[in-house]
Amino acid sequence: MSEAAKAEGQAKPAEEPKLSPAELKKRAKAEKQARRAAQKDQQGGAGEAPAVNGRREEDRGQKQQDQKPKDGQQKGQQPQQQQKQAKQTAQSDGKHERSGSQHQNMPVRPKSVQPSEAKEQRETKQVELFSHLCTQPRRQDITGAHKDVHPTVAATGFQMSNYDICGSSARCVAMLLAFKEVIQAYALPKGKAFAMHFTPHYLSPQIDFLKSCRPISESMGNAIRYLKKIIGELDPDMQEQKVKEYLCEEIDRFIHERITVTDQAIAELASGQIKNGSVVLTYAKSAIVEKTILQAHAQGAQFRVIVVDSRPLFEGKQLAISLMTAGLDVEYLPFSGLAHAVKEATLLLLGAHSMLSNGRLQSRIGTASVAMQAHKAHIPVIVCCESVKFSGKVALDSIVLNEVAPSEELLLQKPTATMQPPSDQKANDDEEDEGKLRSLHDWKEIRGLQILNLMYDVTPAEYIRMVICEYGNVPPSSVPAVHRLANEGM
Amino acid sequence: MPTSKVGTTPSLPNFLKSLKHNDIETSIEAFISLLKRRLVRGSRPCAIATVNLLLRVVGEERIKDAHKLIERIRDVGRRLVAAQPREMAVGNVVRRVLEVVRERAEADQDAAAGSEGSTTSPTTPTELTPSSGAHALPKDLQIRAHGSAHGEKPTSNGVSDATAQRPALASTNTSYAGQAPSATSLFSILQHPTTASGGRSPYATPPGDNQSASSKSSSRRGEEAADAKGGEKLDIKAEVITGIIELQNELEDVDDEIASYALDHIHSNEIVLTHTSSQTVQKFLMTAARKRKFTVVHAEAYPNDHEATHATIVNGGRKGGDEDALGAGGDERWKPLTSMGITVILIPDSAVFALMSRINKVILAPHTVLANGSLLAGAGASTIALAAKTHHVPVVVLSGVYKLSPVYPFDTDELIEYGDPVKVVGFEEGRLVQGVDVVNPAYDWVDSDFVDLYITNLGAHAPSYLYRIIADHYRKEDTVLT
Numbered sequence: 001m002s003e004a005a006k007a008e009g010q011a012k013p014a015e016e017p018k019l020s021p022a023e024l025k026k027r028a029k030a031e032k033q034a035r036r037a038a039q040k041d042q043q044g045g046a047g048e049a050p051a052v053n054g055r056r057e058e059d060r061g062q063k064q065q066d067q068k069p070k071d072g073q074q075k076g077q078q079p080q081q082q083q084k085q086a087k088q089t090a091q092s093d094g095k096h097e098r099s100g101s102q103h104q105n106m107p108v109r110p111k112s113v114q115p116s117e118a119k120e121q122r123e124t125k126q127v128e129l130f131s132h133l134c135t136q137p138r139r140q141d142i143t144g145a146h147k148d149v150h151p152t153v154a155a156t157g158f159q160m161s162n163y164d165i166c167g168s169s170a171r172c173v174a175m176l177l178a179f180k181e182v183i184q185a186y187a188l189p190k191g192k193a194f195a196m197h198f199t200p201h202y203l204s205p206q207i208d209f210l211k212s213c214r215p216i217s218e219s220m221g222n223a224i225r226y227l228k229k230i231i232g233e234l235d236p237d238m239q240e241q242k243v244k245e246y247l248c249e250e251i252d253r254f255i256h257e258r259i260t261v262t263d264q265a266i267a268e269l270a271s272g273q274i275k276n277g278s279v280v281l282t283y284a285k286s287a288i289v290e291k292t293i294l295q296a297h298a299q300g301a302q303f304r305v306i307v308v309d310s311r312p313l314f315e316g317k318q319l320a321i322s323l324m325t326a327g328l329d330v331e332y333l334p335f336s337g338l339a340h341a342v343k344e345a346t347l348l349l350l351g352a353h354s355m356l357s358n359g360r361l362q363s364r365i366g367t368a369s370v371a372m373q374a375h376k377a378h379i380p381v382i383v384c385c386e387s388v389k390f391s392g393k394v395a396l397d398s399i400v401l402n403e404v405a406p407s408e409e410l411l412l413q414k415p416t417a418t419m420q421p422p423s424d425q426k427a428n429d430d431e432e433d434e435g436k437l438r439s440l441h442d443w444k445e446i447r448g449l450q451i452l453n454l455m456y457d458v459t460p461a462e463y464i465r466m467v468i469c470e471y472g473n474v475p476p477s478s479v480p481a482v483h484r485l486a487n488e489g490m
Numbered sequence: 491m492p493t494s495k496v497g498t499t500p501s502l503p504n505f506l507k508s509l510k511h512n513d514i515e516t517s518i519e520a521f522i523s524l525l526k527r528r529l530v531r532g533s534r535p536c537a538i539a540t541v542n543l544l545l546r547v548v549g550e551e552r553i554k555d556a557h558k559l560i561e562r563i564r565d566v567g568r569r570l571v572a573a574q575p576r577e578m579a580v581g582n583v584v585r586r587v588l589e590v591v592r593e594r595a596e597a598d599q600d601a602a603a604g605s606e607g608s609t610t611s612p613t614t615p616t617e618l619t620p621s622s623g624a625h626a627l628p629k630d631l632q633i634r635a636h637g638s639a640h641g642e643k644p645t646s647n648g649v650s651d652a653t654a655q656r657p658a659l660a661s662t663n664t665s666y667a668g669q670a671p672s673a674t675s676l677f678s679i680l681q682h683p684t685t686a687s688g689g690r691s692p693y694a695t696p697p698g699d700n701q702s703a704s705s706k707s708s709s710r711r712g713e714e715a716a717d718a719k720g721g722e723k724l725d726i727k728a729e730v731i732t733g734i735i736e737l738q739n740e741l742e743d744v745d746d747e748i749a750s751y752a753l754d755h756i757h758s759n760e761i762v763l764t765h766t767s768s769q770t771v772q773k774f775l776m777t778a779a780r781k782r783k784f785t786v787v788h789a790e791a792y793p794n795d796h797e798a799t800h801a802t803i804v805n806g807g808r809k810g811g812d813e814d815a816l817g818a819g820g821d822e823r824w825k826p827l828t829s830m831g832i833t834v835i836l837i838p839d840s841a842v843f844a845l846m847s848r849i850n851k852v853i854l855a856p857h858t859v860l861a862n863g864s865l866l867a868g869a870g871a872s873t874i875a876l877a878a879k880t881h882h883v884p885v886v887v888l889s890g891v892y893k894l895s896p897v898y899p900f901d902t903d904e905l906i907e908y909g910d911p912v913k914v915v916g917f918e919e920g921r922l923v924q925g926v927d928v929v930n931p932a933y934d935w936v937d938s939d940f941v942d943l944y945i946t947n948l949g950a951h952a953p954s955y956l957y958r959i960i961a962d963h964y965r966k967e968d969t970v971l972t
Binding site: 343 | 790791792793794796797800801803804805826827828831832833834835836837838839840841842843844845847848868869870872873876877880903906914915919921922925926927928929930931934935
């Protein structure tokens, strides 16, 4: 699938010529107008539709007005949705302009209301508590993407949304590698400074595209911040080719220093915690925990590993296979077996999505429960985390900062004749007479049924005994200090 | 839950149907095999099957005095519990029935003692030894082993057993021993309507004929001894049967009774978290949903119960097999909560901690409640309860009294059952199956500290009060059945 996307991505920028600065300016203006119009629409309704947007805009406003009574609770969703619509229309407008037409009026197609209606229905499926996180579905194709999105970035984005590339560090590395290609493919327009043009006009659309595939992780954010910083500090006299070389070298250095070598250092440090006779409990899959365990195994420690795993990603299965292949004694439990797992464990090793500034750990959903159970069983909870994942953000619960994955991931495979348990069989037989047995796959048709598939949760700092990063073993309270040292001073 | 309707399939509904025409030994054996093969699982089906079986046992047996009846029930109970010790509902129901018998016997005894003084010289109490109970099992097993052939051994054993039991009998029923109504009238009165077909079986013991002479004579003596006394004791068996039928009704109505407390506990706009596909919890929430709007967060209990949970959420549910037993035919089903305008949010078990800060109440359905107020529930319950405790969210446990077990959890590990690992890692993942220990615990033990409230069919109680309810329903002497 990503191959096709890649091809598509490649085709798209090729057929679109570069915009002149004047055109770009015009487009930005149109975009702004559209946004403003949309906002006014939202507030004022039909009557106050701005004159610039003409009659059609008014029509649209009217239609939305009609819809309003229906939305009710989803009101909060509307502005963003409209904004997006407006953006799309603005983009198409931009294309129109390029093809010669110089209309001030935005050619808003009446049919653009249709998708909004479809979306509205979808939104009743959103869990209200998390509606701030469900702003838009993950991008699955290139439609509507910025024309400059580099094919490698597109491919990387799709791999991320499919979990082919999964894990905070892996995504960060993949992004940086894609950016290297982006930098190489970039052509500096005449009369522009690299730093002034590249970041806002070329890099930003790439980042936006990645964001639309899956919200970016803290490590990616830190890497982007770093990249922007070194671009901003570029010597303006440096030649374009030199700049590119320098940036690529810097990216390589970043990956090497902040991730590759760091991982080794952390694995070295953390493997010291695994002693002979230890029973290491771990949850889902973390590259760095895997490395730590393998390292301890290579150093000759005799220990056992318990892998606890959860739906829907089953990342722990990969970890179990990898450790099993290395010759370790592995026990694998579903999430429900957690209470059983902590009984035997002597050490809990966790990976991180991000370490928050208040010492809390943001990691794969379920980590908090594992840490809680381990804490209750008086098992040390150790987090292995590169400093690139340390964040300046804080969170008190798992609701504000989170990511909602598509609910469809939680559906079981469509039951086939062989897989179906006998109980369902009978239910089926009975129901077929009545003709109304539904499965969870029909969840969208069932009013009031919602499926929530969160990606992360936040583990309270008091459960965490130690955080192992490349600066050493620190308590969770030292996270902001390390963050300042590592990410803000770079 | 086994649900196939094919007549030969061993399953709960078929077992309950076959109870009517099979004789007792066959039925007991059938139930034991169902338990052993885990074709009947879960507290409710086990309790229903047990109570029906015991009803038959009591109805069929030609046992005329309470003590023998108790021994007989204990004997059957022992075998059932041994077949599946972790289905504690079986033992609980056996104990309840024993309690019924003891209670009736005592009432009888009191009445008799009140009306007339003790006329017979009672045997010394020291003769009432538990050894008589120990004798019952081997005797029974041997009789079964020898079948209708009635070899020497069972005969002699029967003699020794009868003699061993007789003094004990006399000592417990001192007041009326030696004076009881005639044996014939007892037979005619106590005969259960369904016993007409009993004679078919080789294991059944029809009155008089194929019993060995000595044991017959010994039992005759007992009967004759009982003959002389008044008519009030005559009904003991009928009373016991009434008691068991009451128990049967209690099992049927338990959900409705628990649900009737729903409005006392669920307020409007509440967010309630529940776990597994419990019928009791669904009924409870449905009752509340008739009056109030709230949100239900449902953890799916992967991998042991998630399919049933999904089905419950989507389609509602049906009342389990007991309907078939009563021949009522159509099963009572109920609609899903969503049809009542309740928002149901399905989450994987891992999301419980993340959401717990917004949950107002956790409702759990136990598998068994133990003597100290702790409980066994579907795997994952311990994590949920702990997360609730961490967030100071009240945990409410809905449990029928039949789930209360007098067993004290000295070793919680031994109470936990392990499920099928294939549910965790299917055979399509050959490498994992081959090289990794896959463990699938079916139940979690939750300490009483984590439970804030128990709601039983008798009302709501603090966990610390459960021991009283247990004491009310079971006799101390029945706590250990084996």
